[in-house]
Amino acid sequence: MPPVSSFAIDVPDTLLARARAGRQDAYEQIYRWFERPVFTLALRICGDREEAADVLQDTMLKLFHHIGEFRGGSPFWGWLRQIAVNEALMRLRRNRRFDMEIAVDEEDLPQDHGSLPPAAADAALLQRALAALPAATRSVLWLYHAEGYTHDEIARLMQRTPSFSKSQLARGTRRLRTLLQIEEPSHA
Amino acid sequence: MPDARPPEAASAPSDDWGQVLAALPLESPPEGGWQRVAQRLPARRSPARVWVPAALAASLALLLLVPWKTQPPTTQVNPGVASSSQHDQHVERAPPPTVSAPPATVDATDATQVAVAATETGERDVAASLPEPSVDAATQPRRSTTPHLLADTHKAATVTAPVASTDKKAATSPSQEDLYAESARLEALLAQIRDDRVSSGTAMALSAELHDRLGGIDAALSQPELEAGERLGLWRERVATLQRLTGVESTQRWMAANGYRADGQVAQIY
Numbered sequence: 193m194p195p196v197s198s199f200a201i202d203v204p205d206t207l208l209a210r211a212r213a214g215r216q217d218a219y220e221q222i223y224r225w226f227e228r229p230v231f232t233l234a235l236r237i238c239g240d241r242e243e244a245a246d247v248l249q250d251t252m253l254k255l256f257h258h259i260g261e262f263r264g265g266s267p268f269w270g271w272l273r274q275i276a277v278n279e280a281l282m283r284l285r286r287n288r289r290f291d292m293e294i295a296v297d298e299e300d301l302p303q304d305h306g307s308l309p310p311a312a313a314d315a316a317l318l319q320r321a322l323a324a325l326p327a328a329t330r331s332v333l334w335l336y337h338a339e340g341y342t343h344d345e346i347a348r349l350m351q352r353t354p355s356f357s358k359s360q361l362a363r364g365t366r367r368l369r370t371l372l373q374i375e376e377p378s379h380a
Numbered sequence: 381m382p383d384a385r386p387p388e389a390a391s392a393p394s395d396d397w398g399q400v401l402a403a404l405p406l407e408s409p410p411e412g413g414w415q416r417v418a419q420r421l422p423a424r425r426s427p428a429r430v431w432v433p434a435a436l437a438a439s440l441a442l443l444l445l446v447p448w449k450t451q452p453p454t455t456q457v458n459p460g461v462a463s464s465s466q467h468d469q470h471v472e473r474a475p476p477p478t479v480s481a482p483p484a485t486v487d488a489t490d491a492t493q494v495a496v497a498a499t500e501t502g503e504r505d506v507a508a509s510l511p512e513p514s515v516d517a518a519t520q521p522r523r524s525t526t527p528h529l530l531a532d533t534h535k536a537a538t539v540t541a542p543v544a545s546t547d548k549k550a551a552t553s554p555s556q557e558d559l560y561a562e563s564a565r566l567e568a569l570l571a572q573i574r575d576d577r578v579s580s581g582t583a584m585a586l587s588a589e590l591h592d593r594l595g596g597i598d599a600a601l602s603q604p605e606l607e608a609g610e611r612l613g614l615w616r617e618r619v620a621t622l623q624r625l626t627g628v629e630s631t632q633r634w635m636a637a638n639g640y641r642a643d644g645q646v647a648q649i650y
Contacts, residue, residue, distance in 0.1 A: 195402030213572055219421065223414050231409035245410050252417045308396040315404055322401075337398040365397065 197339050198229040199269040208268060212260050219256050226269070227252075230276045236334040237280035239327050247283055251276045277335065277349055284327055311372040321371035325364055332357050333364035559615040566622035573630050583632050590625040594618065 203222065210218035227248060234247035254275055262271055311317050322330055328350070335341040335349070336357070343357040350356070554562070597618045600606070606614070 195398040198402070198406055209571075216418065216421065220414060220418070223417060227409055227413060228406040232404075232407045235407050241407075241410070244407075245413065248409050248413060249417055249420075253420055256417075256421060308400065312397075312400045318400060319404060333397075334401065338401040338404075340398070368397075 195338060195340065197269075197273065198232060199226065199273040199339075200267070201225055201229075201269050203268045205264075208259075208262070208264075211256070212262075222255070223252055226272055230272070233273070233276050233334070233339070234280045236322065236338070237277070237327065237331045238283055239323060239330065243283055244280075247276065247280045251279045254279065273339070277339075281331065281349060284331070309369055309372045312368070317372060318368075321368050324371055325367055329360045329364040329367065332360035333368070336361050554616075556612055556615060559612070559619050562619050563615065563622060566619065566626050570622065570626055570629060573626070573633050583628055587625060587628055590621055590628070593621050594625070597621065 203225070207218055207221060211222055230251050231244050231248045234244035234251075235241060238244050238247060251272070255272055262268060322333075325333065331350070332346055335346050336343070341349070343354040343361075346352075346357040347354045597614050600614050
């Protein structure tokens, strides 16, 4: 069963209507509901709390500026999440951390199919391991595993190829295993 | 090799990674994030701003035209009847009959400028309901140009219509369906134009008073034993109150959007 995104919160139409009408109380309600999912996503991508707070602020401002353009064909949370991902990735690109980290082509890396390391169940250890990954790798890992994006979608978001997404995923999983002090499974 | 694995076995570990990652606790952002966002929220940059002038013009035109069209030929109020109505009708009767008189100090050459006058006089309505309504002569003609006062004149005329001319009333009164539709239209308009962030104290008081009045009307309308005539009268009163409220709210938005002061200051409310 695929994981459920922390963004998956159903926003009532009445609340959306009030927000579209420019009601500040509706803005605040939406902000309160989504501040933690947005901040968490931004933190996973940027790896820095201060940057993540900036992403949260920019995301919410952009959301409220353009909320009148949301037509409701898809869930509101998905639209908001897309804004948040774009804002976080844009910040990575702006800081040139993205380009430096993705210079290594690891397309030929095998995918990780080993069983889950026991240490991965420890939230503190896992968070520490995630924080140690390069930003681009961590972003792919998070978008693919925690948010359920496909390789094609990640490739579009990062303006790369699906192969890039796959290689970063393989790389990230291997690094996570190492950081969690678990031996990699044999791929022979 | 991974390729040799059956698909179902190969997908299981990925799902496991997804579950442990998605199960990580959410991070909490620093305190004060909302306050920072709220400070940078556009006061008037919402898409609604685009049509606010049009909505204002439409609502003001309605406020000006509907009462005029449904008014009896004479707006003379029967004192005997009027004295039994609510105290605010005393204020409604105050304007002289010269509704076309230009504002004394405002060049009301377009609807938006009329809107400014409307709010200023609307706030004076509150003052006028106080024990000492000292209104100078210069403001009297100006008050007579306000849309909501015209609506009130319409309401007062409706009250006195049975005494004055029932035939005329029958010819000009809207049906209950018309009143339903008009009420719904005004409610929708109000929902769009209302903005609690920017308002003057007196306008808020007036708005609250009108909302209270609407609540009273709605409570009365919910009574099942109402006669048809009473029900129609209440719906007329509801529409008239909504017209006043629309005038107040739209004027507030217009004034705030254009940097006008309402009655001393425009308050940002968060």
